[in-house]
Amino acid sequence: MYVNIGGVTIRIKSDLDDFPQKELSRIFHGYVSPPSAPGIVMEINGMKKPARERGEVPSLLEPVYEYFLDIYNKFPRESNPEKKALQDTLYLTSFLSLASFREVLQQQAKGKFSIQITHGGVVIVDTAHNVARYFINLASAPPLSRSLEAGLYFACSILFPSFQGVILHGAGFHHKGAGYVFLAPSRGGKTTISRSRKGEGLLADDGVVVRKIKGELHVFGSPWRQNTWAKTVKEDSYLHHYPLKVVFFLKKEGAPIKLTPGEAMGKTLLHFVQCLRYNTNHMCRLAFNLCGEVFSAIPAYAICFTGEKLCWEKVECLLENRR
Numbered sequence: 001m002y003v004n005i006g007g008v009t010i011r012i013k014s015d016l017d018d019f020p021q022k023e024l025s026r027i028f029h030g031y032v033s034p035p036s037a038p039g040i041v042m043e044i045n046g047m048k049k050p051a052r053e054r055g056e057v058p059s060l061l062e063p064v065y066e067y068f069l070d071i072y073n074k075f076p077r078e079s080n081p082e083k084k085a086l087q088d089t090l091y092l093t094s095f096l097s098l099a100s101f102r103e104v105l106q107q108q109a110k111g112k113f114s115i116q117i118t119h120g121g122v123v124i125v126d127t128a129h130n131v132a133r134y135f136i137n138l139a140s141a142p143p144l145s146r147s148l149e150a151g152l153y154f155a156c157s158i159l160f161p162s163f164q165g166v167i168l169h170g171a172g173f174h175h176k177g178a179g180y181v182f183l184a185p186s187r188g189g190k191t192t193i194s195r196s197r198k199g200e201g202l203l204a205d206d207g208v209v210v211r212k213i214k215g216e217l218h219v220f221g222s223p224w225r226q227n228t229w230a231k232t233v234k235e236d237s238y239l240h241h242y243p244l245k246v247v248f249f250l251k252k253e254g255a256p257i258k259l260t261p262g263e264a265m266g267k268t269l270l271h272f273v274q275c276l277r278y279n280t281n282h283m284c285r286l287a288f289n290l291c292g293e294v295f296s297a298i299p300a301y302a303i304c305f306t307g308e309k310l311c312w313e314k315v316e317c318l319l320e321n322r323r
Contacts (some may be wrong), residue, residue: 001025004033004238005156006209006220011035012152014044015145017292023145028223030237042132042152047095065089065103067115071277088117095122095135114278115259116154123151125158127280132159132176153207153224157275161286165211167274172208172219173201179206179219179242181273184250190272191252192250193305203242207274210244210294217244217294247300256318257302257308264300265291 001012001021012024068088072081078274092115096104103122105115108116121136136147138229157167170183172189184190194205203221211218218241221233234240249259259267268291269276276287283288301318 002033002035002038003028003031003152003223005031005222005239006163006211007159007213007218007238008039008156008160008163008165009033009036009041010042010152011038012042012044012148016044016046018144019044019310020145023143024148027145027149030221030233030235031223033238034270039163040130040132040155042134042155044148044151045135046134046138046139047135058103060101061089061093063108064092064101064115067108073264074277084152089116089233092122094136095137111280111282114158114275114280114283116275116278118147118150118154121151123154127157127159127162127283130162132160133160146216149224151290154275154278158279160209161279161283161290163208163211164213164286164290166287166290167222167224168208168210168268169206169272169274170208171205172203172221172242173197174219174242175201175315177242178245179203180315181210181247183247184248184305185271190250196308203240210290211241212290212293213241217298218242221242244294244298246315247294247298248278249300249302250305251302252304253300254304256304259300259302261292261295261300264295268295 001024003010005011015072065085068085070082074085083284090220101126104113104115107126107128110128112126114125114127116123121134123132123134125132132151134148134151134155136144153167160166168181168183169185170181172182173180182193183188191205194202203219204224207224208220209220220241221237247264249264269288273287273291276284279287298321303318
């Protein structure tokens with residue numbers, strides 16, 4: 001199966017007997033593409049081993065434990081980083097053989113892989129070769145199609161910087177041939193602002209792709225969306241992208257504020273570049289550089305949105321008055 005997201009072709013390979021291609025075609029509607037040379041390969045492996053929940057970390061796995069611990073220590077939202085790192089390391093061991101771990105540890109030592117525990121499985125991304133291996137726990141996973149959707153989301157978030165792109169936690173629209181991005185945290189208004197236009201001009205409402213193509217910044221839609229306006233998605237949505245005109249940060253109150261490039265970049269890297277904390281140092285640098293280029297070239301505003309209909313006339317008036 002092939003999908004195209006952000007102009008990058010992704011081949012999904014699987015050894016599963018019950019690979020849910022029909023259901024995935026529905027979820028990825030508008031982004032299923034003809035076979036072509038892939039930029040990313042995702043390999044799906046089904047496992048039936050039970051996940052371990054308790055125990056000490058074997059010495060061989062200490063680097064993996066330290067990997068998770070470093071991630072969770074950077075984000076104090078985790079109530080107990082040591083416990084979470086231990087659980088994730090042991091969960092990982094239920095999927096992989098010792099030989100597989102040796103390969104993982106070798107790649108980790110070189111800073112060329114990223115791991116995520118997600119939706120009943122483990123995704124290991126080889127950033128040196130743009131290959132993602134997804135090990136799914138068939139005994140306890142949620143619906144298989146949803147597991148694969150989540151795994152692909154993580155893999156693309158990790159690997160897109162190598163294609164001069166990032167996935168941002170936001171909504172995207174096109175209007176009069178230009179692309180607009182609206183960034184907000186969860187429950188911050190992305191879906192509401194998308195619904196306000198009843199799907200008109202909507203590219204994505206939960207994950208928008210920004211890529212640099214031939215020196216220009218473009219906005220793409222993505223299949224990661226709420227289903228409210230799924231019927232508006234065209235069969236060839238993956239072919240459409242638009243020059244990025246402006247980035248808006250949604251807030252609950254206050255007058256519109258034009259952000260400096262540094263302010264906009266800081267907000268984006270801290271809150272809206274997907275899976276950045278799990279990425280390798282090299283990929284983080286690429287994402288950092290791209291965001292720097294975005295906000296050096298594109299204006300950014302913090303605007304109040306409280307649920308009213310998105311009015312393009314007001315947007316254009318704001319941009320004109322703030323020049």
